[in-house]
Amino acid sequence: MATFTLASWATNLTYANLTAPVVDAAVKSLYNWAGCAIGGMAQAAPQIALNTSTAAGFGGPPTSGILGLNGTSADAQVAAFVNGIASHVDDYDDTHLAVTIHPTGVVASALLAVAEARSSASSALSPVSGPEFLTAFVAGVEAELKLGLSVYPEHYDVGWHITSTTGSVGAAVAVGKLLGLDTQHLQHAIGIASTQVVGMQAFFGSDTKSFHIGRATQGGMLAALLARGGYTSSPTALEDKYGWLHVVSTRENATATFAELGRGTWEIERNTFKPYPCGIVMHPIIDGAIQLRNETLEQGKDVESIAKIDLRVNPEVLVLTGQTDPQTGLQGKFSIYHAAAVGLLYGAATPAQFTDQVVLNETVVSMRKLVNVTTDDSVAEDQAYVTLTFSDGSTMEKFVEHAIGSLANPLTVEDLKTKFLDQASRQIGSARAAKAYDAFTSIGNLTDVGKLSTLF
């Protein structure tokens, strides 16, 4: 029943079903994603992905924008691929903490590219309105998050990158919804998406991590398009004995989880936004380090007089971000040692602190070597203890109860605006960044979301 339940719920969902907090969370998720996708284009991974597709001649007529490039378009599958990679490459995108899924990247990258293709001159279909777009987006996000919750943590603990493995199903649901598939065709789309399982944790710290997001956008989009064309799959794809739930997990709770769709908790309301472009488990340490830097300076001390840095953290921190000696900016995002060092040295952890240059900087390397990490089950994932010992023997301690950006301590609308403008300005300049902010924050009011990229 799981596949049918999901497909049936999604096909029946209307904009009127979305509560105001759901719409608010959806819009925030979308503009936070757009800022990440625009800013992320500065990185090598999305550029190589675009250049490779172009050089290989894989692009059809351009219909859909590359968000971070001025006026550059590609066909929907290439645009979705590149935007998907760009939106995740800085590890700065959103997070549903209960399931460690970054929910917007895969779904939104697929959806915007398809909406733009539909708005292009050659399309015979009507344009996609803001409410239509938001409804399809919420359908896709709820689908991937409920699917993820039904197999978490087993599926994640085996080593799957749960954002992309569930994301392709979310993208298929969202794009299928936009295409107006009926329940049966959407079941086929879910099946075709589910059999493409992309993403393993072995690739965290390399370009392939963000490739997962880009590839899952394409897989979900292709699934919906094929299903519309009559391509058959299995109506019981997810729950089949040899289907997704059993093959990539050891349990099958999806039927029960999907029964909760649209009732009680909307998962998108539990989405959170990162203040720092790196693994979310590192955030409480960064908060603590920045606060301690400020207090150190206030007390007239120098951070260069720090002799020892003790961190007490949740055990998951070392599992995910235990790299002691990162060599690249990307590896720095998976080093709690680097996180503590830059928080103390720069009082900030923006993309500028996760470049190759900063990771290899001698002062940063020296500071990293002072860091000692203890794990403690009683410390929650959004908590941390940071203790500094100075060369004069004095100490300073900070307990972070809820990291900035956590559900209990979320970024404000102002924080989100500052983040967006900072990311986007560096890539497309402050004037266009401001216009892009206006366009994405008002996405729900547009009559043709496919024209969104022309607004900035």
Add this chain to the structure above:
Amino acid sequence: MATFTLASWATNLTYANLTAPVVDAAVKSLYNWAGCAIGGMAQAAPQIALNTSTAAGFGGPPTSGILGLNGTSADAQVAAFVNGIASHVDDYDDTHLAVTIHPTGVVASALLAVAEARSSASSALSPVSGPEFLTAFVAGVEAELKLGLSVYPEHYDVGWHITSTTGSVGAAVAVGKLLGLDTQHLQHAIGIASTQVVGMQAFFGSDTKSFHIGRATQGGMLAALLARGGYTSSPTALEDKYGWLHVVSTRENATATFAELGRGTWEIERNTFKPYPCGIVMHPIIDGAIQLRNETLEQGKDVESIAKIDLRVNPEVLVLTGQTDPQTGLQGKFSIYHAAAVGLLYGAATPAQFTDQVVLNETVVSMRKLVNVTTDDSVAEDQAYVTLTFSDGSTMEKFVEHAIGSLANPLTVEDLKTKFLDQASRQIGSARAAKAYDAFTSIGNLTDVGKLSTLF
């Protein structure tokens, strides 16, 4: 070491390393695949795949041929996708029985499309010669088969479609070899391919089964192209704690298996070719049924006087092909009941016996209902017992020791030619089929494999 060992072996492989039996097996594999890809274009699945890609505007400039369509080309990723699907859609392609992998489809579909793109007017690279093509092909096939052997049967038993899950790695190795990647870049390509795990057994009996082959061609091709462009992955992708071998299997023997590459057994020499377009476990039953039909007629009896059909088979037969009441041609390929019925009624099991029409034919349906299946562990997978009981009470029994097409009873060169011409003639006419046969059987002598499709 597994990823390095594989990449290093593949980059160092030369045509001079290939023994005569290896080259012979490679050429047979390729022309058997080409016949399947040409004939398979008659089915809906590859047509929908092509139409969907075209309608969505996903095709770049056409460089690479759709084998079963007269003069139709597409970009390399679309052509590889469609040819991959077409080559598997009839379940008529090759099989490495020890690991139930159909080895040629994914690798050859990717490789030919890339060779054709390289031969196109816009390419700056030199054309691909027959020996180069065969060397890359063998590298890819050995890679996927050794990888499969290292995790068989656990990986298969969980429900993965092992042909596509290993195939994308094989395609990445083959295309990477053709692109001249060094060992380090090929390690990255293997990583990017391995993180795209496509194919579950839930989809056997639907269009999505052949989609797996098409999608894996694209995944492997894209991986090699991205790696050439500098996209990074993990040099220990396969053996990493959260990499392919551990995430999709419960054991990691690949380092030992890869150490055997090019020494001792070349896996491609163990490749076999199907006489019937359906699940290979059904073949001994079809052999027995056809032989019994002939004997029935020789004895002046009528097959309509059969009252009961008893089959004794290996237990795997009912696991894979236990559908008692198929409704489509595709489902008929997964019904041992249908297989026995058409063998007895038509004395043949070609694509013509696996159409929707024949599956729903009343005489066939009645004959299927007479079939009773018993499983027996002592019956090997290429063996079967068939017993007929006639309305007059008389019986007739047949034991098939080794099915036609098995390693012990392989198709002859004449059989392969007949099969190719039968498949290809129905799709492209007998004159072009004969030319295609000449072209593919002499692939090793071509100076530009990219021009192969212009020869027929």
